[in-house]
Amino acid sequence: MRRIFFSHVRQGVLTALACLRLLIPDAQAQPTPLPDLGSVPADLVVPAVETAEPAPGRRVWHQAPGWENRGVRHTLYLPTDWQPDSRLPVLVEWPGNGGYRNAYGDTCDGLPEGCRLGYGASGGRGFLWLCLPFVEPGPDGWQPAIRWWGDLESSKRYCRDAVREACERFGGDPDRVVLCGFSRGSIACNHLGLHDDAIAGLWRAFVCHSHYDGVRIWPYPDSDRAAALQRLARLRGRPQFIIQEGGGTAATKAWLRASGMKGDWTFVPLPFRNHSDAWVLRDLPERRQLRAWLARVLAEPTSGR
DSSP: OHHHHHHHHHHHHHHHHHHHHHHSOOTTOOOOOOOOGGGSOOOOOOOOEESSOOOBTOEEEEOOTTOTTSSOOEEEEBOTTOOTTOOEEEEEEEOOOTTEEOTTOOEEOOSGGGOOHHHHHHTTSSOEEEEOOOEEEETTEEEEOSSTTSSHHHHHHHHHHHHHHHHHHHOEEEEEEEEEEETHHHHHHHHTTTSSHHHHTTOSEEEEESOOTTSSOOSSTTOSHHHHHHHHTTSTTOOEEEEEETTOOHHHHHHHHHHTOOOOEEEEEEOSOOOSSGGGGSOOHHHHHHHHHHHHHHHSOOOOO
16 A cells, blocks of 8 residues: 555656746746848848949949048949939948957958948949948058947048048938948947038938947947937937847847937847848848838938938
8 A cells, every 4th residue: 555655646747847948938048049141141241342343233342532542442332223313322331340250250351342241232223332341540541440340530531532432422312322331430420420420411221230339348449328328419310220139139238228229120030140231132021121210210301401
C-alpha cells in the first residue's frame, strides 16, 4: 500500500510540474532570431561612381565650388529623368562611420561612394542625389573624415556649398531638400544639420536611419542631451522619418517624448538584424513606406524654417 501511495504522489507531482511548464516561460528559451537582409533579393544596384561630366543616370565625382583641387569631393547623381530645365527635389546624404564590420558581415567605409539611402529612396528617378563627406585637414589640404565630424565647421561649409550649387546649377529645388543619413550620418541629421540657423534652414525634411542625436552619449563634444535639445529646437516641426533595425525605435521615441518638443515624427521599426542601409535596395514594405512619406511631405505646403 505504501508503495502504491508514493507512486500516486510522485505521479501527481510530475503532472503538476508539467502544467507549470505550460504556464511559466522556459528560462532557457531563446528569442526567435531576426532575419538577415541577405534573405531578401535586391532589386536595385547603386551606380558606380565615374570620373565624368554630370549626365542623367550617371553618378559622378564632383567638388563643391571653392573646394576644387583641395583633396575632398562628393558624389552627384542626376536622375534618369533629369532635364536641363528640371526643378527637382534633392536628397542629401551623409555616410556612417568607416571601419565598421559586425558578425553578420555588415560593413561601412565611411565615404560618400558607400552611401545607398538616397538611391533606394528614389529608385534613381525624380530626385537629385548628393552624397557628402565630413572633412578634416589632410596632406592635400583636406580629406574625408572617416569617423565622426572631422572639422565640424568645414564639414558644414562643404555641405552648404554643395547644396547651393546643386540647386543653382543642376535644377535642385531649394524648397525641397531632404537630409538623409545612416548611423553616423543619421546622428548628423540633427547634430550637423540643425547645428546652427544657417544650415538648419536648408532642409524640408529628414531621413534618419539607425541612431539619433541625443539618445546616447558618443565620443565627441556636445553629444549630451542638453546640447542635443538645443539642436532639436531648430527642427521647428519639420517631418522626420526615423527607422531603426531590430525594431529598435523605442529609445528614440522615449527621448523625443522626454524632450517635450512637438514634432512630425514617423517611427518605423525595421525587422532585420543588420546594421546596414542596404534595406533600401530591396522591395520591402518599409521602403514603400519611405517613398510614400517622401511624396507626401514634399507635396505639402512649405512652413517656416
